[in-house]
Amino acid sequence: xxxLLGVVLVAGAPCVLPAAAGGTKLKPPQNVEVDIIDDTxxxxxxxxxxxxxxxxxxxxYRMPRIVDNWTKLPGCQHVTSAxxxxxxxxxxxxxxxxxxxxxxxxxxxxxxxELDTFIPFQQARIGPPKVHLEAEDKAIAINISxxxxxxSVMWQQENPQYSVIIWRNASGAQTWNETHxxxxxxxxxxxLVPETTxxxxxxxxxxxxxxxxxxxxxxxxxxxxxxxxxAPENIQVILENDTYVLKWDYTHDNVTxxxxxxxxxLKRMPGSQSEKWAQVQGCERAPVARCAPxxxxxxxxxxxxxxxxxxxxxSPWSQEEKFDAGRQVVxxxxxxxxxxxxxxxxxxxxxxxxxxxxxxxxxxxVRFWENASNAERKTFVEQRADFxxxxxxxxxxxxxxxxxxxEDGPRSxxxxxxxxxxxxxxxxxxxxxxxxxxxxxxxxxxxALALGKLVHYVFFPAGKPPATIEEYFPExxxxxxxxxxxxxxxxxxxxxxxxxxxxxxEVNHLDEDHRTYTSQASQDSGHYSIExxxxxxxxxxGSQAGEELGQRGAGAHSAGGRFA
Amino acid sequence: MNxxxxxxxxxxxxxxxxxxxxxxxxxxxxxxxxxxxRRVTWQNVKLLTNMSKSFPLECLxxxxxxxxxxxxxxxxxxxxxxDIKGAFYEMSMLAFNIFAQSTFQSxxxxxxxxxxxxxxxxQLQYLEQCLKEEKGKKDKEEMxxxxxxxxxxxxxxxxxxxxxxxxxxxxxxxxDKQYSHCAWKIVQVEIRRCFYxxxxxxxxxxxx
Numbered sequence: 001x002x003x004l005l006g007v008v009l010v011a012g013a014p015c016v017l018p019a020a021a022g023g024t025k026l027k028p029p030q031n032v033e034v035d036i037i038d039d040t041x042x043x044x045x046x047x048x049x050x051x052x053x054x055x056x057x058x059x060x061y062r063m064p065r066i067v068d069n070w071t072k073l074p075g076c077q078h079v080t081s082a083x084x085x086x087x088x089x090x091x092x093x094x095x096x097x098x099x100x101x102x103x104x105x106x107x108x109x110x111x112x113x114e115l116d117t118f119i120p121f122q123q124a125r126i127g128p129p130k131v132h133l134e135a136e137d138k139a140i141a142i143n144i145s146x147x148x149x150x151x152s153v154m155w156q157q158e159n160p161q162y163s164v165i166i167w168r169n170a171s172g173a174q175t176w177n178e179t180h181x182x183x184x185x186x187x188x189x190x191x192l193v194p195e196t197t198x199x200x201x202x203x204x205x206x207x208x209x210x211x212x213x214x215x216x217x218x219x220x221x222x223x224x225x226x227x228x229x230x231a232p233e234n235i236q237v238i239l240e241n242d243t244y245v246l247k248w249d250y251t252h253d254n255v256t257x258x259x260x261x262x263x264x265x266l267k268r269m270p271g272s273q274s275e276k277w278a279q280v281q282g283c284e285r286a287p288v289a290r291c292a293p294x295x296x297x298x299x300x301x302x303x304x305x306x307x308x309x310x311x312x313x314x315s316p317w318s319q320e321e322k323f324d325a326g327r328q329v330v331x332x333x334x335x336x337x338x339x340x341x342x343x344x345x346x347x348x349x350x351x352x353x354x355x356x357x358x359x360x361x362x363x364x365x366v367r368f369w370e371n372a373s374n375a376e377r378k379t380f381v382e383q384r385a386d387f388x389x390x391x392x393x394x395x396x397x398x399x400x401x402x403x404x405x406x407e408d409g410p411r412s413x414x415x416x417x418x419x420x421x422x423x424x425x426x427x428x429x430x431x432x433x434x435x436x437x438x439x440x441x442x443x444x445x446x447x448a449l450a451l452g453k454l455v456h457y458v459f460f461p462a463g464k465p466p467a468t469i470e471e472y473f474p475e476x477x478x479x480x481x482x483x484x485x486x487x488x489x490x491x492x493x494x495x496x497x498x499x500x501x502x503x504x505x506e507v508n509h510l511d512e513d514h515r516t517y518t519s520q521a522s523q524d525s526g527h528y529s530i531e532x533x534x535x536x537x538x539x540x541x542g543s544q545a546g547e548e549l550g551q552r553g554a555g556a557h558s559a560g561g562r563f564a
Numbered sequence: 565m566n567x568x569x570x571x572x573x574x575x576x577x578x579x580x581x582x583x584x585x586x587x588x589x590x591x592x593x594x595x596x597x598x599x600x601x602r603r604v605t606w607q608n609v610k611l612l613t614n615m616s617k618s619f620p621l622e623c624l625x626x627x628x629x630x631x632x633x634x635x636x637x638x639x640x641x642x643x644x645x646x647d648i649k650g651a652f653y654e655m656s657m658l659a660f661n662i663f664a665q666s667t668f669q670s671x672x673x674x675x676x677x678x679x680x681x682x683x684x685x686x687q688l689q690y691l692e693q694c695l696k697e698e699k700g701k702k703d704k705e706e707m708x709x710x711x712x713x714x715x716x717x718x719x720x721x722x723x724x725x726x727x728x729x730x731x732x733x734x735x736x737x738x739x740d741k742q743y744s745h746c747a748w749k750i751v752q753v754e755i756r757r758c759f760y761x762x763x764x765x766x767x768x769x770x771x772x
Binding site: 094095119121122156157158159183207208263264265268269299301324 | 650653654657658660661664678681682684685686688689692695724725728729731732735
């Protein structure tokens, strides 16, 4: 911060010194303005308090998008007066342009003063248009040429609209003036008084831009003496039995009429294009105040005008009447929907495909019928777009379609029939039957689920077997014993051979005993599964021991058998 | 020579984006405008299509990209219904002025051109009426007041300046090529594509 101050002071110091030495540091020009009117570009500034000397002013320009360096502004170099004109610069009127200006005296120059960036098209004022007047007895035709030169760049692409102020140039109390707004360069003001001087001022403007405009100078003209034959009035195009016919009013007799037509887009074009009126076939010399031109003439967008003639004299042209076939009100296509409200009513909804809300009020004709053969069709005429239809039969299908009519238009103007929509009224029973059924289903499902869980818990417990069993079944401790179908576990049997050898001798003696023992043994251990058939005497001792062992083993077996 | 004209799209980008940022409510006036406008615009697109069907291949050489500056895509201020109509009006007017400079090549083309100009004139009429209705029934005094008020803050929508630049490029192109047959053909195709995309804008108007 202090460094900055320091820099400023240092910078200021050399400026102070020359002042002290007697010269004045040049300041750039003040109150600089850019004035643009049509294609004339002027730079204005205030002359600084005048020390004697030749102070000149120079300016540069820069167009950020096109010419990015500061370039000398033509027509504004070393200018002594307080304005300079740089219209000779080839201007890009829609592009931004930046100007800077400084004063010079001898070898010293002031610092540049930069002006704000601007776009010429937005800054420009609309100059006065050129006006040409032609007077008739009760009308004045005004031909307006657009502002700017012929090769004007600024308004080259524009279609200006014009405001015309006309007043009566009469002294005295009778002042009268009117303002007309015209979209076209040619405007005719009717219902004027013959032999009067009228004065006119015209101003151009752009429709969507707020450029200020200047009025043209005042132009005056006098209307002529009243014509022998007045112009026809009230020209209309009417539809007679599907044929378009041109009709007008005329007060005098013994005249023939001549009709002309013009394509309406020609009115928008400046210059002489607008004079391309063409004869209407069948109306070149009409004896009555109507004629029937060929129908293909009646396309959209044409103007008509009519005049009367008798002998060599003719009336002025009538007011131009526009005919636009496309201007009839178009009712967009309708969409009809039916919704069941209850068991005895349906709701009819009429909408448009386009979702627009029409300014014109419509009347709807709705045809309604039961979807059965020989059903009679009822027609409702409604202004509402949503309404219920009552007193219907339950559980029946009904259908409807609709047409729209313009309320305050020709009754013949109706839309095309809409789609046919059908819907059924609801059943007569409790409307909640479905709901109850649904709830019941839900309950049953819940019950089934609970039952399933119970069954699962009771019959298929997921418990752990006791530790002792685990000794025998170490591999699968969590196995479900009831359901297991694995191979029976077998235990090794230990048979002592010595006992067998000894007992082989005694067997013969003890046969009877053995037999009884065996029988006893066999009675005792009826569980023997393997050694039942091995009750031989030779192995009585052994068998005894074996029995014992066998018993144990068998016991174990049986135990195993029992539990296997 | 740029043989890839990707302009058309860019012509309508400002229009499309404006449509995307609609925040205004449906105007009470010009209710039927959308219906008429849509019909008329479609007719113009079809007319231009018919005209440009016979595009001579040798004209492809002279094809030019009439690009719109990309800054337009960043324009994100919420736009009113009226602004869209305004842009559409200006587009129609600028296109009309281009066609007003035409010189007829053949009777068939002359007929087509007349039809286009009639269609454009219709579009302009509807829009003028609509914009006038939306302005309200202002007196002359009120309008002048507005002018004074607005003279300090002149801010037309930037997109309208872009439209003007775009059509200025087309106009300069025609002038440089001395209104040759090929130049006209190229311009016809260009404006047709521009119309087509403005049609999408009308759809957005319709849905509002």
